[in-house]
Amino acid sequence: MSMRPLGMPAARDRRGEPWGALLVICLGFFMIMLDTTIVYVATPSMITSLNTSLDAILWVFNGYLLSYAVLLITAGRLGDLFGARTLFIAGLVVFTLSSAACGLSSTAEQLILARVVQGIGGAMLAPQSLAMLTLLFPRERMGTALGVWGSVIGISTVAGPTIGGWIVTNWEWRWIFFVNVPVGIVALIGALAIVPDVRSGRRHRLDLAGVGLSSVSLLAVTYGLIEGQRYDWGTIAGPITIPLVIGLGVALAVAFVLYEARQAEPLMPLHLFAIRNFTLMNVVGAALAFAMAGIFLSVTIYLQSVLGMSALEAGLTVAPMSLMSGILAPVAGRLADRLGGKYLLIAGLLIFAGGTYWIVEAAGLSSTWLTFLPGFLVAGLGMGLIFAPMTTLAMRDIHGHDAGAASGVINTMRQLGNVIGSAVIGAVLQAQLAVSLRSEAVAQASALPAAFRQPFVDGFAAAAKSGFQVGAGETGARLPAGLPAQIAALLQRLAHEVFAAGFLDAMRPSVLVGVATLVLAAAACLLVVQRPRARRAEVDGEAAAAAG
Secondary structure, eight states, rough: OOOOOOOOHHHHHHHHHHHHHHHHHHHHHHHHHHHGGGGGHHHHHHHHHTTTHHHHHHHHHHHHHHHHHHHHHHHHHHHHHHHHHHHHHHHHHHHHHHHHHHHHOOOOHHHHHHHHHHHHHHHHHHHHHHHHHHHHHHHHHHHHHHHHHHHHHHHHHHHHHHHHHHHHSSOOTTHHTTHHHHHHHHHHHHHHHHHOOOOOOOOOOOHHHHHHHHHHHHHHHHHHHHHHTTTTEEEEEEEEHHHHHHHHHHHHHHHHHHHHHTOOOOOSGGGGGGGGHHHHHHHHHHHHHHHHHHHHHHHHHIIIISSSSOHHHHHHHHHHHHHHHHHHHEEEEEHHHHHHHHHHHHHHHHHHHHHHHHHHHHHHHHHHHHHHHHHHHHHHHHHHHHHHHHHHHHHHTOGGGGGGHHHHHHHHHHHHHHHHHHHHHHHHHHHHHHHHHHHHHHHHHHHHHHHHHHHHHHHHHHHHHHHOOOOSOOOOOOOTTOOOHHHHHHHHHHHHHHHHHHHHHHHHHHHHHHHHHHHHHHHHGGGOOOOOOOHHHHHHHHHHHHHH
């Protein structure tokens, strides 16, 4: 006889066959995860089509990330209040309609507004996917279900640049948004027809003061981290500085925790953090997102700006990692059900770190996709072992009535780790570039006529102060008008060689920060409490009996 998930008094009658529901849930979740990265490759096309600036287009990314990150905790609790399926369907509607609005935008302002709304839809949808799986599947099969869900995360992480590059190459940037419309409609029909309305059976109220404190806190911290590099971590306007904004966010976060501790029905139940595995897995999830953001930021720039790959070629180079992860994640989920997730997770984090180290050590100025194939396969093997055990450990002891809130916290921590990783690794990368590019410029300047040597070096030094532009037209390649053709060609060649060698030198320590973070996360997993299999079955039986 199948066990009922904890807190589901009459779920079995409404649950039906959960595997079809799993596919629908994963389809919706894949759509929003993919949209986090797919837009990056369309940047040049959007700038040209909308006749706008890079700064404006950056808010196409940041507007989505801000609204998405800020609302995850609130949306998770709304799922507990109104039902995870209800919020999932509402999120699909908002996300699909706003995707169409993105594709129809004729100005940068319209596109940014549509992306903010799209982030709201994503925030409504994301926490419900994990919450519904927790409610739909009995504990002894949850790892398998989360393995399939985890493969969606692994695939979508690196599929965005590949799919986006293919779309932009063959059509135009608008289709990276229009493609969501039919996918969203299919997911919406599937959610209405297949996904059951499973609930914990406990009524909740919405903590409005908690919503306000958490939202403003997350908005301030996330905005400060996203925009810090742009303002050189200093003044935004008048007395308002990036440290002040981040500090305000941290202060409000402390106030939020103190307020929540006094509430009978808090937005974020603090008793969740008394569960050691839940707390540890939030830390590990944030560390993993931190490492992945930094690693992929550096490697993506390297593949395109140093090796000269197109966005599609770069995506295909990384694709073996995605495929390996997608194939292995469901297997890891089944193993987590049978053996427990602790040592699988430790192995996955260490193998992912090893594969990443392999990639960065193999990187050179004339590398090809074959150079990185073994490293990406090893990294994919590690990634495939991570998500299902990590999520199973996080959610195993969570009661059904807290599933939405717990899912919101997990997604928020992962998103914050992503934002912090991009900010920190970006800062490390830029600091390393400032040193390595000047050093390479001095070394290469000897090949130039004497009159051009110092201006050549000064050009890279000036770029270090104003911020590097990496992509098509690397830093230092802008040339004054009227140069003899031979000198112009020599300067362009040397500028690229300086950039390529300098970036390669700067990339290694930047990526190693991510590798070290993965190793520390693996060490933290040694503190995980893993019940023996017999004890797990006993506890799950008690939970099912209590639910009935």
